[in-house]
Each structure stands twice: as C-alpha cells, then as structure tokens.
Amino acid sequence: MKYLLLVLITLSSLIGFSQDTEESQRLSAIVINAQTQEVLESVHVVNLNQVFGTITNEKGEFSITAAVNDTLYFSFLGFKSQKIRVTNDMFKFKDTKISLTELAYALEEVIVRPYQLTGYLEIDVKNLPINNAYQYSISGLGVSYEGGSKNPSAVTKVLGAILNPADLLRNLFGKKPAQMRKLRQMREDDEIRNLLASKFDRETLTEFLQLEKVDIQDILNNCNYSKSFITTANDLQILDAISSCFEEYKVLNRKK
The missing domain is CATH 2.60.40.1120 (Carboxypeptidase-like, regulatory domain)
Structure with missing residues (x-):
C-alpha cells in the first residue's frame, strides 16, 4: 500500500511538472x-x-x-x-x-466664425473667445499645474501637491504595482520599443500599465515634465520618462 501511494505521488508530481513546463x-x-x-x-x-x-x-x-x-x-x-x-x-x-478592422476616418464639420475687430483693445478683448484651460502656479515652487473645465479636481490636485507632492505619485504608482514592475521588461524588449517609438496615442501604454491616459499625464506632470514634452513625445519617450520617475519614486520611498 505504501509503495502504491509513493507511485501515485510521484506520478502526480510528474504530471504537475509537465503542466508547468507546457504552460x-x-x-x-x-x-x-x-x-x-x-x-x-x-x-x-x-x-x-x-x-x-x-x-x-x-x-x-x-x-x-x-x-x-x-x-x-x-x-x-x-x-x-x-x-x-x-x-x-x-x-x-x-x-x-x-x-x-480598418478605421473609418470622417472629417467633422468645421464652422469658422470671423471676429470683427474694432481696433480698440478694450472692446476687442470682450468679443474674443475665452480659453477655459487654466494653469495654476505657486510662487517659489517653480512648478505649474494645469486644470480646466473638464478637470474639476485641478485645484484639489494643486493643494495636494503643495501639502505632500509624493502623495499624488504614491496614489498613482500604488494602484498598479504589478504593472509598474513591467516597465523594465518593456524597456528591454526591442519589438515593444520599436512599436512604442512609432506611436503617439498612448493606447499601448495604457493597456500594458492598466492606467488611464489622464493618469499618465498626472504622473508626468508631478515629475516636472513640461506640457510640451507630454503632448509631443512618442510613446517610447513617455515610457522612459515614467520608468525614470518610478525609479526615483522607489528610492524616495526606501528612504522613509
């Protein structure tokens, strides 16, 4: 009986090993x-x-x-x-x-509304459209924070960054620890790097990291990357920037 039990245990181990190697x-x-x-x-x-x-x-x-x-x-x-x-x-x-499936591109109707200028600054300023994209800056910090009508939490983020700048990154990086660990693997795979170098839509990054596009923007904003870089960099450059920021974040956390 003991011999039969030993055989069964050995067979089950071999089967388990086979499944693991063929996974x-x-x-x-x-x-x-x-x-x-x-x-x-x-x-x-x-x-x-x-x-x-x-x-x-x-x-x-x-x-x-x-x-x-x-x-x-x-x-x-x-x-x-x-x-x-x-x-x-x-x-x-x-x-x-x-x-x-091929993407269907359709040009939206564009309506051009001319603005009749009088030549008097006080009058013309009132007739021009208002830009709702606000930028908050705090004297002495050297950092600006972007907000707008589509981002109602802009003021809260500014105040949070002033009180504890690491909190925003901790919330973003802490949400997806497993995905953040993929950053180094993504940087080491040539095919993935070639793919990201030719893309600007952030879609592949959001799939890999399981983050929203707004989260990627928040990470880069709080790592002091310029608005120009965030909007014009290709996905590979964005990956390298997030990875660099994450490494700095880990170093800061280890010091605590």
Whole structure:
C-alpha cells in the first residue's frame, strides 16, 4: 500500500511538472484584413502578460510565446487595435486567423466664425473667445499645474501637491504595482520599443500599465515634465520618462 501511494505521488508530481513546463508555448497565427481578407504585414503583436512582442511577416504570420488566458494586443496603423484572449484551441489549430478592422476616418464639420475687430483693445478683448484651460502656479515652487473645465479636481490636485507632492505619485504608482514592475521588461524588449517609438496615442501604454491616459499625464506632470514634452513625445519617450520617475519614486520611498 505504501509503495502504491509513493507511485501515485510521484506520478502526480510528474504530471504537475509537465503542466508547468507546457504552460507557455509557441503560438502561431495569421493576421488578416477583416474587410478584404488579405494578410497584413508588419502588424505589431505584444503579449500583455509576459511583456514581449513580435511583428507579422509578409504572409501575415507571427509566432509568439504565450499561455492560455494570456492577452495578445494587436496594433497596426490605420486599423483598430484589438485584444485577443489566448485559448487552448489557438494552440491546437495552426490556421488561426486574427481579423483587424480598418478605421473609418470622417472629417467633422468645421464652422469658422470671423471676429470683427474694432481696433480698440478694450472692446476687442470682450468679443474674443475665452480659453477655459487654466494653469495654476505657486510662487517659489517653480512648478505649474494645469486644470480646466473638464478637470474639476485641478485645484484639489494643486493643494495636494503643495501639502505632500509624493502623495499624488504614491496614489498613482500604488494602484498598479504589478504593472509598474513591467516597465523594465518593456524597456528591454526591442519589438515593444520599436512599436512604442512609432506611436503617439498612448493606447499601448495604457493597456500594458492598466492606467488611464489622464493618469499618465498626472504622473508626468508631478515629475516636472513640461506640457510640451507630454503632448509631443512618442510613446517610447513617455515610457522612459515614467520608468525614470518610478525609479526615483522607489528610492524616495526606501528612504522613509
């Protein structure tokens, strides 16, 4: 009986080890245009869970390491980005096709309203539109904080930053500790870096880090990056800036 029990324990251990080693496998599939069924070359494919990526070849094919329930993120210029959850069937069938939908661009109607100027400053100023994007600055701090009608918490953020500047970063970084740890992996993967270097929409960053775009802006604002940098930098530059800020944040926290 003891011998039989030992055999069963050994077999269960081997089965468990086999499952662990086979958990991550090479997944192969083809990316096509949903409208034309034509294959798409140079589509960026990234594994959001394991933090690495690849691109499709001239036949639309790609191969990437993944496990069941991992999320793959597909990005291609002119097409709607898409997330796909990996299933067992995707490993079993080698002809899996991923369809991407083309974006429909429509020009919105633009109404130009001329302003009749009189030449008298006092009168003309009253007729011009008012800019609702406010900027708060505190003398002596050397830092400005942006607010506006769409950001009702602007004043609260300013006061919070004055009382304890680290609180805002602690709230933002503390929300997603696992995602923040992905920063270094993202910076070390060449395919992900190449993808981010060509993007300016922050979509891939928000998917990886599980942050809202406004959170990314808040992080950079509170790390003293200029408004010009925040609005014009590509996603790779934004990644490097967030990573640098996070490293400084960790150092400050260790000193406490």
